[in-house]
Each structure stands twice: as structure tokens, then as C-alpha cells.
Amino acid sequence: GFAALVDYLGGIELNGAALDGAQVVAVLDLLAEDPAASTGSQRRVLQAMATRAGTLGDSPDITPLTALIPDHAHLSSPLNQVIALAAPLLPLQASAVHFDTMASPAATADN
Secondary structure, three states: OHHHHHHHOOOEEEOOEEEOHHHHHHHHHHOOOOHHHHHHHHHHHHHHHHHHHHHHOOOOOOHHHHOOOOOOOOOOOOHHHHHHHHHHHOOOOHHHOOOOOOOOHHHHHHO
């Protein structure tokens, strides 16, 4: 499902390389055993996705995303309600999106 979302956005650029959804998932899988590197990469992936989301415009066709429900995505609210809440946010401005990551417990214990 996550790979499909990245592909829906047209892929992302990460560290100067263009990646499709499967490649993004592979990169994140490689870093799974290193929490600090994994978290940092996840943040960079989300930032790259926010940048690409800005290219979708005011009324993107989200049919490919809704097809991921319920096998790959879960909504706690009805789809029409989620769309009504998200629509005023479009087009998404990447500069308005900010991601913070928490320090890992190991890093906190060392300080």
C-alpha cells in the first residue's frame, strides 16, 4: 500500500536519486535494524512525498488510493468525510508541511 502511494505521487527524489514505490520500501527495509537511520530516512521520504503531493493540484483523482481501502489502508471516518476535511487543504503546499521525529529511547538514555 505504501509503495502504491509513492507511485501515485509519481515517485520521489531521495538523496538525488529518483525512486519508485518499491524502491522506497526496499530502502526503508534495509534500514530497519538501525532505528536512528530508519527514522531519519522515513522523515526524508515523507518530506519528499509532501513535495510531490503539491504537484497533484486542486482536485486529484484519488481512485487509485481509495482502491487500497480496506486491504492496505484503514480510515476511522467514512471516506466522504475524510475527503470533505482534506479538500480545503489542496493544493498541498510542501512548505506548510513539517515533520518532527522523536529521539529513540537509546539516544535519550545516553544523554
